[in-house]
Structures are given as structure tokens and as C-alpha cells.
Amino acid sequence: MTVLTGVQAEDVNPVPSIHSAGEVHVAEGKYDAADSLALDDVIKMHRIPAGCIPIDCRLEMDDLDTGTPALVGSLALMEEGGADILANSELIKDSTLGQAGGVARMDQLDTARRAVLEKAVEKPRFVVFKVTTAPGTGLTSGRIKSSVLYRGAEYGEK
Numbered sequence: 001m002t003v004l005t006g007v008q009a010e011d012v013n014p015v016p017s018i019h020s021a022g023e024v025h026v027a028e029g030k031y032d033a034a035d036s037l038a039l040d041d042v043i044k045m046h047r048i049p050a051g052c053i054p055i056d057c058r059l060e061m062d063d064l065d066t067g068t069p070a071l072v073g074s075l076a077l078m079e080e081g082g083a084d085i086l087a088n089s090e091l092i093k094d095s096t097l098g099q100a101g102g103v104a105r106m107d108q109l110d111t112a113r114r115a116v117l118e119k120a121v122e123k124p125r126f127v128v129f130k131v132t133t134a135p136g137t138g139l140t141s142g143r144i145k146s147s148v149l150y151r152g153a154e155y156g157e158k
Contacts, residue, residue: 001038001039001040001041001042001083002038002041002042003041003042003043003044003083004031004041004042004043004044005043005044006029006030006031006043006044006045006046007029007030008027008028008029008030008045008046009029009044009045009046009047009126013046015027015046015047015048015049015124016049017049018049018051018052018150018151018152020152021152021154021155022151022154023151023152024055024149024150024151025052025149025150025151026147026148026149026150027046027047027048027127027147027148027150028046028145028146028147028148029044029045029046029127029145029146030045030143030144030145030146031043031045031129031143031144031145032141032142032143033064033140033141033142033143033144034141035141036064036135036140037064037071037073037098037131037134037135038131038134039131039132039133039134040130040131040132041130041131042078042083042084042085042128042129042130042131043128043129043130043144044078044126044127044128045075045126045127045128045129045144045145045146046126046127046146046148047080047124047125047126047127048077048121048124048125048127048148048150049121049124049150050121050122050123050124051120051121051122051152051153052120052121052150052151052152052153053117053118053119053120053121053150053151053152053153053157054077054091054106054117054121054127054148054149054150055149055150055151056105056106056148056149057075057091057092057105057106057127057146057147057148057149058103058104058105058106058146058147059075059092059095059097059103059104059105059129059144059145059146060102060103060143060144060145060146061097061098061101061102061142061143061144061145062098062101062142062143062144063098063099063100063101063140063142064098064099064101064135064140064141064142064144065098065099065100065135065136065140066135066136066137066140067136067137068136068137069096069099069100069135069136070099070133070134070135070136071096071098071099071131071133071134071135071136072094072095072096072098072131072132072133073094073095073097073098073129073130073131073132073133074090074092074093074094074095074129074130074132075090075091075092075095075127075128075129075146076089076090076091076093076127076128076130077089077091077116077121077125077126077127077128078125078126078127078128079123079125079126080123080124080125080126082126084130085128085130086116086125087116088112088113088115088116089113089116089117090113091106091117091127091148092104092105092106092107093107093113094132095107098135098144101142119157120152120153120157127146127148129144129146
């Protein structure tokens with residue numbers, strides 16, 4: 001397992017903060033893979049600020065798998081200083097998008113994920129892409145891009 005970091009997830013890049021109820025913001029991150037990904041690799045894409053609730057997202061990926069496609073991954077939340085994704089925090093779970101490239105949106109929430117995502121994030125968190133099934137074969141490079149829409153917690157949400 002390797003933890004990789006995109007430019008927008010570095011400490012020098014501030015996260016857009018919320019200012020008033022009802023505002024929706026977007027945080028975006030890109031990662032240009034120069035080597036093939038491996039099982040359990042985690043890519044820090046960007047952050048979302050404390051007091052915010054993710055409400056939608058978009059994942060864009062180039063074809064990052066050659067030979068017999070096998071790459072599967074999830075876009076999820078991770079604690080700052082953490083080494084793995086938070087349980088039930090997947091915004092997009094087990095996506096095969098990297099097998100041929102394309103675009104995906106936030107998929108259906110189950111009860112466990114809704115319980116995590118519909119609560120305000122009490123501290124800043126990373127949005128990460130985690131490889132859950134390694135690519136088939138070959139060294140492949142390409143881009144991964146994440147865009148997460150979020151809003152501030154309102155009316156006592158915690």
C-alpha cells in the first residue's frame with residue numbers, strides 16, 4: 001500500500017470554506033499517475049473543510065488498466081494523518097471506471113454510508129481514491145480527477 005498525494009491535497013492549498021447557510025461549494029483535485037496503481041494504493045485528491053457535508057461528486061478517470069481490465073476503486077473520505085479510508089465513507093464505491101476511462105457520479109447510498117455522509121464532518125478530511133482491486137497488467141499512466149460538492153451543516157446538524 002502506498003499513499004500518494006495530488007497537488008490540491010498538499011498543505012499549501014487552502015480548502016474553499018463555507019460562509020452562509022445554503023451555499024454549495026466544490027473542491028477539486030487531480031492526480032496524474034505516472035506508474036501503474038497497486039492494490040490498496042490511496043491517492044489523496046483534495047480536502048473538504050470541517051463543518052461540511054458532501055452532497056454530490058464526480059469522478060473522471062483515464063483508462064488506467066491494460067490487458068484484461070480488473071482495476072476497481074472507491075472515492076472516499078480519510079482522516080488527516082490517517083492511512084486508510086473511513087468505514088462507510090465511500091462517495092463512489094467499487095467503481096470500474098479506470099478499466100476503460102470515463103465519468104461517474106455519486107452512486108446510491110446505503111443506510112450505513114448515509115449515516116456517515118449526511119453528518120457534518122467535524123474536522124477537515126481528505127477525499128481519496130483507493131484501489132480495491134489492482135489493475136490487470138501493464139504500466140499505465142493517466143489522470144484521475146475528483147470534484148466534490150459540499151454544503152455547510154445547518155440548523156444543528158452534527
